[in-house]
Amino acid sequence: MKLDIVSANRLTDGRVVYLTRDGGWSESIIDGRTAATEEESSTLLADAERAVAAGIIVSPYLVSMADDGGTFTPLHFRERIRLFGPKTDRATGHPVGRVA
Amino acid sequence: MYRYDEFDHAFVHQRVAQFRDQVARRLTGELSEDDFKPLRLMNGLYLQLHAYMLRVAIPYGTLSSRQMRRLAYIARHYDKGFGHITTRQNIQYNWIQLTQAPDLLAELAEVEMHAIQTSGNCIRNVTADHFAGAAADEIEDPRVWCEIIRQWSTLHPEFSLLPRKFKIAVSGAATDRAALRVHDIGLQLCRNDGGEVGFEVMVGGGQGRTPMLAKTIREFLPKAELLSYLESILRVYNQLGRRDNIYKARVKILVHEIGTEKLAEMVEAEWRQVREGFTELPQDEVARIGRYFARPPFDPAAGSDTGLDAARHADSAFDRWLEQNVDAHKQSGYAIATISLKPEGGVPGDIDAEQMEAVADLAEHFSFDELRATHQQNLVLPHVRKRDLYALWQGLKAHGLATANRGLIGDIIACPGMDYCSLATARSIPVAQAISTRFQDLARQKDIGDLRLNISGCINACGHHHVGHIGILGLEKKGVENYQITLGGRADGRAAIGAIVGPAFSADDIVAAVERVVDTYLDLRQTGEPFVDAYARLGREPFKERLYAAH
Numbered sequence: 298m299k300l301d302i303v304s305a306n307r308l309t310d311g312r313v314v315y316l317t318r319d320g321g322w323s324e325s326i327i328d329g330r331t332a333a334t335e336e337e338s339s340t341l342l343a344d345a346e347r348a349v350a351a352g353i354i355v356s357p358y359l360v361s362m363a364d365d366g367g368t369f370t371p372l373h374f375r376e377r378i379r380l381f382g383p384k385t386d387r388a389t390g391h392p393v394g395r396v397a
Numbered sequence: 398m399y400r401y402d403e404f405d406h407a408f409v410h411q412r413v414a415q416f417r418d419q420v421a422r423r424l425t426g427e428l429s430e431d432d433f434k435p436l437r438l439m440n441g442l443y444l445q446l447h448a449y450m451l452r453v454a455i456p457y458g459t460l461s462s463r464q465m466r467r468l469a470y471i472a473r474h475y476d477k478g479f480g481h482i483t484t485r486q487n488i489q490y491n492w493i494q495l496t497q498a499p500d501l502l503a504e505l506a507e508v509e510m511h512a513i514q515t516s517g518n519c520i521r522n523v524t525a526d527h528f529a530g531a532a533a534d535e536i537e538d539p540r541v542w543c544e545i546i547r548q549w550s551t552l553h554p555e556f557s558l559l560p561r562k563f564k565i566a567v568s569g570a571a572t573d574r575a576a577l578r579v580h581d582i583g584l585q586l587c588r589n590d591g592g593e594v595g596f597e598v599m600v601g602g603g604q605g606r607t608p609m610l611a612k613t614i615r616e617f618l619p620k621a622e623l624l625s626y627l628e629s630i631l632r633v634y635n636q637l638g639r640r641d642n643i644y645k646a647r648v649k650i651l652v653h654e655i656g657t658e659k660l661a662e663m664v665e666a667e668w669r670q671v672r673e674g675f676t677e678l679p680q681d682e683v684a685r686i687g688r689y690f691a692r693p694p695f696d697p698a699a700g701s702d703t704g705l706d707a708a709r710h711a712d713s714a715f716d717r718w719l720e721q722n723v724d725a726h727k728q729s730g731y732a733i734a735t736i737s738l739k740p741e742g743g744v745p746g747d748i749d750a751e752q753m754e755a756v757a758d759l760a761e762h763f764s765f766d767e768l769r770a771t772h773q774q775n776l777v778l779p780h781v782r783k784r785d786l787y788a789l790w791q792g793l794k795a796h797g798l799a800t801a802n803r804g805l806i807g808d809i810i811a812c813p814g815m816d817y818c819s820l821a822t823a824r825s826i827p828v829a830q831a832i833s834t835r836f837q838d839l840a841r842q843k844d845i846g847d848l849r850l851n852i853s854g855c856i857n858a859c860g861h862h863h864v865g866h867i868g869i870l871g872l873e874k875k876g877v878e879n880y881q882i883t884l885g886g887r888a889d890g891r892a893a894i895g896a897i898v899g900p901a902f903s904a905d906d907i908v909a910a911v912e913r914v915v916d917t918y919l920d921l922r923q924t925g926e927p928f929v930d931a932y933a934r935l936g937r938e939p940f941k942e943r944l945y946a947a948h
Contacts, residue, residue, distance in 0.1 A: 309424070310494040311448040352426045355444065373876055375815060379446055383816035383826070 300362045300369060301338045302329040303345045304379065305354035313379045314354060316345055322354055326380055331362070331369070398461055398767060399544050399689040401509045408552065409506045412513060416440050417499035424496070441512025442498055445819050449493040452515040453505060457525035457543040457567070458486035458770045460510075462757035465768060467508040469753035475501045480753070482738060482746040484810060484861055485564070486524050486770045487515060491817050513551065518559045520550035520631075526568040526575045527771040530690060531733050531779040533725040536586045537594055539569035541687045542623060545678070549624050556631050560638035561646035563631070564603075571890075576772060578602045578610045578892035579864055581648045582630060589617045596623060600630060600660065601652030604858035608894045609649040614661035625675040629668040633660065692728070693765035693780050699730025702784040715790050717839065718801035723786065732783050734764075736776040736793060737800040737808060741837040742830050745811040746774030755796040763789045772861075773810055775803065805842040806850055806915065807833050810861050814854025814871060815878075821854035823871025823878035823904075828852055831908045836915075845915055847927045849887070864888035866929045867914055868895045869907065880907040882914065884940055885932045898941050910944055917943045 303316040314322040315329035323329070332338040338359055345357035360376045362369040371377050401409070416436070423433040437443075441452040453468070460468075468488060472480045475497055476490040483489055493501065505511055514521055523543045530538040546565060550556065556563070568575040569586040577583030583599035596618045602611030618626050634648045637655075652660050709716040724733040736756060738746050748756075756776060760768040763785045764778035771777060781789055793799040802808050809832060812818065814825030829852050836842055851865030855872075862868030868883035879901040886895030902910045915928075917940050922931045932940070 306444055306448075308430075309496050311444050313447055349430070352424065355430045374878065375446075378815055378824070382447060 298333075298364050299372070300331040300333055301341065301359045302326070302331055302362060303341045303357050304360045304376070305345060305348070305357035308352055308355055316341060316348075316357070320344065322348065326371075332359075398459060399456070399540075399686065405509070406506075409509075409511050409513070410503075412440070412511065413499060413502045413506050416502060420495060420499050435517070437495075437498075438516040439513065440498075440502065441515035442493070442495070443516065443819075445491065445817050446815070446821075447817065448491065449495055449498065450817065451490045451493045451498065451501065451512055452483065453488050453490070453510060453512050454515050454522040455486050455488060455510075455770050456547055457523055457529070457540050458527050458772075459525075459529075459540060460768060460770070461508075462761040462766050462768070464508045464510055465753050465757035465760070467504060467510070469750040469757070471501055471504060472750040472753065475504075479747055479749040481744075481813065482748065482770050482774045482776070484772050484774060484812065484859055485522060486527070486772055487522060488770065489813070491813070517557075518561050518563075519557050520546075520553065520559075520563045520565065523547055523550070524564070524566045524575060524580075524772060526570050526573075527769045527773075527777050528574060528724065528733055528779065529569060529769075530692070531726050531728075531731075532570045532572070532574075533727045534571040535569050535727060536571075536588065537569045538690050539567040539575075539584075539586055540690050541683070542584070542586075542596075542620070543567050544686050544689070545624065545683065546627065549627070556635065559631070559635055560640045561643070561648075563634075563648070565627075573888075573890040573892075574771075576861070576864065576888035576892070579604055579608070579861070579888060580611060582627065583611045584623075587617065593619065595619045598626065598630075600664075601649040601657070602892075603647050603649040604861060604863045605647070606644060606856040606858075607647075607650065607653075608858065608863040609653060610892050610894065611649075612652060612657040612660075614657060614664060621678055622672065624678060625672040626664070626668055628675070629664050629671045632667050632671065633663045637663075693767070695728045695731060695780070696782065699728070699782050699784070702730050702782065705783050705786060708787040712787070714794075714799075714801070715787055717843070718790055718799055719786065721801040721805065721843070722803045726780065728780075730783055732781050732786060734778045734781045734786065734789060735771070735803045736778065736798050737803050738775050738798075739802055739808050739833065740797055740800050741807065742834040744826050745809050745829050748776075752796050752798060755792065756798065759789055759792045762792075773808065775808070801839060802842055804847050804849070805839075806836045806845055806848045807839075807842050809833060809850050809852060810865065811852040812854050812860035814852070814860075818854060818859075820857060821871070822856070822873040823854050823880065825852045825854040825860055825869075825871055828869060828871065828880065828904070828907055832911055835908050835912060845919065845928070847929075848915075849929075850911070851886075861888065862886070863894050864892065865895060866932070867911060869911070872901060874901070878904045880904065880910075882907075882910060882944070884914065884937060885929065887929050896937055898937055899945055913943050914940055 317328040361372040363372040566575040566580040585597040598615040599611035769777040811825040811829040815821035852869040853860035853862040864886040881901040883895030
């Protein structure tokens with residue numbers, strides 16, 4: 298099964314955010330509102346464009362999510378990097394998150 | 398080192414005020430993103446994968462301890478505590494907030510720095526030999542001319558909207574350390590038969606998806622004519638450079654399409670007109686700028702210093718660093734020290750705030766308050782008294798900055814790749830870290846010898862993979878990262894574009910593939926033959942055979 302969510306960068310600090318179920322924007326993908334059909338995806342994007350006009354976010358787009366053993370994760374490795382961050386955490390020197 | 402005059406101060410502070418107003422208007426919605434994007438890019442502020450990235454110009458790679466301390470302060474207060482030295486002698490911060498960017502730029506302006514013309518289709522920050530003013534093989538310090546070009550090109554109204562970005566590099570030494578042949582314009586200071594110093598002018602080099610080497614269009618240009626000649630090149634390019642296709646807009650494509658001879662003719666014709674009305678460079682102004690790059694007050698007695706040999710014998714680690722990271726200086730008793738930003742398993746070019754401050758202190762104590770950023774993503778203390786080298790090395794070691802691998806396989810050039818860059822098609826940093834770890838044994842690196850390994854995370858080639866002795870290009874294929882190897886590239890005076898050796902490797906296989914290339918070289922090299930020379934002698938086939946035999 299494949300689902301879409303909307304991701305963007307927050308205007309004020311550029312951080313990666315996801316459109317949430319309550320119409321807000323969160324840095325946590327867990328809060329993300331999903332779309333299972335093309336029509337629902339279009340609605341998500343339309344909502345995101347309103348947030349662009351309101352000066353909340355920039356450059357929204359759909360991110361395809363795939364079922365990864367019961368949890369949904371971004372299908373494309375680029376989106377997994379955006380979700381988890383750069384591979385090396387400068388503070389600890391250790392990889393953060395699962396990006397590959 | 399050059400100090401801002403009143404004009405410099407005025408325009409930099411004016412630009413900060415303008416940008417502050419633009420950011421405020423963006424945040425209130427008065428400016429849309431489409432309106433705002435070109436404005437922020439004019440100030441070096443990109444929107445990358447995870448956040449805004451600010452690229453700060455370090456003119457011709459030269460900076461003072463005071464400036465380095467300010468960069469450290471910015472890293473700590475506006476970023477996550479580190480910065481990244483780029484392949485164009487600049488520094489980038491990866492986690493900048495738009496709301497704080499105007500304050501950050503004001504902090505930079507206080508120490509005579511900015512981010513202007515680090516983006517966009519304009520003449521970018523001019524780069525130079527990172528040993529300028531210190532190299533034993535130097536004809537003249539190129540930074541005087543870099544500064545003159547900087548003043549001429551900054552906010553130049555005619556060249557602010559070129560078909561594409563435009564990069565100029567200048568070298569004054571016999572050894573090309575500035576990668577002149579892969580710049581839009583490369584300027585090599587040289588002497589003519591009469592002993593007069595001028596420039597060899599090369600045009601049309603570049604990397605990206607269509608790598609090309611610059612062609613010499615003038616063997617000798619008198620120094621006084623530099624700006625009128627540059628203006629003529631830029632005018633021809635501005636008029637004829639393609640604006641219909643971003644991939645064909647660089648001057649290298651123009652040179653390729655019309656030919657070197659034709660371009661030279663057009664530039665010369667333009668120059669005949671331009672120079673007539675061109676204001677000659679005021680000699681007193683050239684002399685004024687030149688004084689900022691005067692030789693530091695070296696101690697003439699330094700040549701008879703003793704003690705260095707004893708330290709070498711007593712400490713083998715210091716001896717290795719000295720042999721690998723220290724170069725001859727034009728002044729007797731002094732040396733040039735390269736600070737490798739490539740620790741084992743580290744991120745090439747990254748430096749944290751504490752390290753920046755340590756380097757600033759060491760430059761103040763040991764290098765006349767001066768340091769350099771290199772396009773190979775390292776730092777340089779250009780004027781170190783030889784008797785101070787051991788104390789310097791100890792200071793560097795205490796901060797994890799004494800890796801003795803300059804020019805070896807561990808001294809990897811790598812762009813930020815998809816860990817940060819929104820244009821990237823694959824990650825560069827983890828590959829660099831894995832290769833660095835695989836070849837962590839410095840004795841092994843030393844045995845392999847001079848080997849430049851460059852990694853780019855996309856075809857834009859910010860990691861200079863085309864001119865790496867071993868180049869790695871990260872690409873995406875069907876949603877998976879894979880890595881193409883090129884061999885035989887070089888960026889020095891015998892510049893060459895590397896050749897693709899065969900099909901790409903997966904992320905899991907790329908490190909072993911590099912090791913097979915290196916092992917092939919070790920098996921086939923002649924005594925004392927560096928990798929790139931062995932490749933030139935052997936060609937691609939023996940490497941290809943070994944690389945794909947196991948596939």
